[in-house]
Amino acid sequence: LLQNFRNVYCTYYRNTNEITCGTVTCQTHVPFGDDLEEEGLDTKLPLGWYRIGTLQIRHDTSWFNLYRRRASGSGYWDFYTMIPERNCIGNFGLHAGENLPGSVTLKDKRCFxxxxxxxxxxxxxxxxxxxxxxxxxxxxxxxxxxxLPAYREYLTNLRSI
Structure with a gap:
């Protein structure tokens, strides 16, 4: 009974294009962005630790904001900021739907x-x-x-490996 209160952690497996949270595993798209790859930029969610924000819903679309842990190890970057140690890109997310570079996009809405x-x-x-x-x-x-003066809320952690 107690295990219901334990946090569910998520892991994104870059090499197999899967994400697992608790007992659920879903397939993910390989992000588009051949032009980015030609420049040597990685289009998958960068390796490292993230916090998963609360579910965002807008116009029939739902997603989780991902907050990346800073390279210094202290604190997290905001979803909306450009991240210096990642070529000044940001807006990492977890969702089903449009296949976006730098995000974890699930293939199946029901699995999401x-x-x-x-x-x-x-x-x-x-x-x-x-x-x-x-x-x-x-x-x-x-x-x-x-x-930033306002707090963010998060539900659990995600590791990209």
Whole structure:
């Protein structure tokens, strides 16, 4: 009975294009972006640790924002900021639907719904601070970083391996 209260963690397996949260595993698309690959940029969700935000819903589309842990190990980047250690890209997400580079896009909407139930059923909302990179150019924050005044909420953690 107690295990119902334990957090469900998620793992994104870059080499097999799968994501597992708790007992549910779903297939994911290989992100498009041949032009990005030619420039040597990785189109899959970068390796590392993320926090999964609360479910966002807009116009029949639902997704989770992913907040990447900073390279320094302290704190997380905001979903909307450009991330210096990742070629100044951001907006990493977890969803079913349009196949977007840098996101984890599930092939099957029904599998995504099962993933949502896993993530939401066994987890608690926790608040955490996020950082913004101000003016990201050439992998540095030219105007520094700042702690955003508003908290974000997250449900659980995801590791991209």
């Amino acid at each position: 719904d099962r993933l949502i139930r896993q993530i939401e059923r066994k987890t608690t909302n926790e608040k955490f601070d996020v950082y913004q990179c101000r003016k990201c150019i050439f992998n540095t924050c030219w105007l520094g970083t700042r702690l």
